Amino acid sequence: MVVVAQIGQTMDGRIATVTGQSKYVNGPDGLTHLHQLRALVDAIVIGVGTALADNPQLTVRLVHGKSPARVVIDPRGRLPHQSLVWQDDGIRKIWVVADGVNVDPLPQVELISLPAIDGRMDPMQILQILSAVGLRRILVEGGAETVSRFMSAGCLDRLHLIVAPIVLGSGRPSFNLIPIEHMDQAQRLPVKTHLIGNEIIFDCELQPQRSIVKPG
Numbered sequence: 144m145v146v147v148a149q150i151g152q153t154m155d156g157r158i159a160t161v162t163g164q165s166k167y168v169n170g171p172d173g174l175t176h177l178h179q180l181r182a183l184v185d186a187i188v189i190g191v192g193t194a195l196a197d198n199p200q201l202t203v204r205l206v207h208g209k210s211p212a213r214v215v216i217d218p219r220g221r222l223p224h225q226s227l228v229w230q231d232d233g234i235r236k237i238w239v240v241a242d243g244v245n246v247d248p249l250p251q252v253e254l255i256s257l258p259a260i261d262g263r264m265d266p267m268q269i270l271q272i273l274s275a276v277g278l279r280r281i282l283v284e285g286g287a288e289t290v291s292r293f294m295s296a297g298c299l300d301r302l303h304l305i306v307a308p309i310v311l312g313s314g315r316p317s318f319n320l321i322p323i324e325h326m327d328q329a330q331r332l333p334v335k336t337h338l339i340g341n342e343i344i345f346d347c348e349l350q351p352q353r354s355i356v357k358p359g
C-alpha cells in the first residue's frame with residue numbers, strides 16, 4: 144500500500160482563508176500536479192470538512208487519466224446527498240462513518256463503518272479497510288485535520304506540499320499536530336524540491352517515521 148498526502152499552501156502556511164475558502168490557493172501548475180496525482184491513485188480520501196467547505200468533484204480533468212474512487216471520512220454522517228462527491232458518474236464512492244451512526248446512503252455510495260473513540264477513527268483501520276476493498280494507492284487530499292491525523296498516526300509514505308507565492312496573513316493553518324516546545328522536537332523531513340511555474344513542491348519522505356506496518 145502507498146499513501147501520499149498533498150497540501151497546497153501559501154508562503155505563510157495557510158490552506159484557506161478564515162472563512163474556509165481555498166479555491167484556489169494553487170495556480171494552474173499546482174492544480175495540474177494535483178490532477179496528475181489523482182490519476183495515479185486508486186482512491187482519494189478527504190475529510191468531511193473539505194467536502195462541506197469546497198463541495199469538490201475530485202475527478203481528473205486537467206490531465207488524461209481515470210478518476211479514482213472517492214472516500215469521505217465523515218464520522219457523524221453529515222455530508223448531504225446533493226454533494227458533488229456523491230454524483231452518480233460511475234466512479235466508486237465510499238462513505239466512512241462511525242459505528243452506530245444512522246445514515247441513509249444513496250444507492251451508488253458504499254458505506255463503511257468503523258469504531259470511533261471520542262469521534263476519532265484510527266487512520267490505520269481506515270487504510271486496512273480500503274486495502275481490503277481493493278484500494279491500495281491512496282491520495283489523502285485534505286484538509287488539514289485529516290492530513291494531520293494520518294501523519295500523526297504514522298500512516299503516510301509521502302507528503303507533497305505545494306507552496307504558492309501568496310501571503311494571507313490569516314486563515315487556516317496547514318497542519319494541526321501536537322504542540323511542541325523546542326525546535327529540536329520539530330519534524331525535519333527528508334525532502335526533494337521541484338519548481339513548477341512559480342510554485343514549489345516539497346516532496347517529503349515520511350516512510351522513516353512510519354510507526355506501524357500498513358496493509359500490503
Ligand SMILES: NC(=O)c1ccc[n+]([C@@H]2O[C@H](COP(=O)([O-])OP(=O)(O)OC[C@H]3O[C@@H](n4cnc5c(N)ncnc54)[C@H](OP(=O)(O)O)[C@@H]3O)[C@@H](O)[C@H]2O)c1
Binds near residue numbers: 152
Ligand atoms: N489548500 C488545500 O490543499 C486544501 C485541501 C483540502 C481542503 N482545504 C481547505 O481545508 C478546509 C477543511 O479542512 P479541515 O481541516 O477543516 O477539515 P477536513 O480535514 O477536511 O475534515 C476534518 C473532519 O473530517 C473528519 N475526520 C477526518 N479524519 C478523521 C478521523 N481519523 N476520524 C474521525 N473523523 C475524521 C472529522 O469530522 P467531524 O468534524 O464530523 O468529526 C474532522 O473534523 C476547508 O476550508 C478547505 O477549503 C484546503
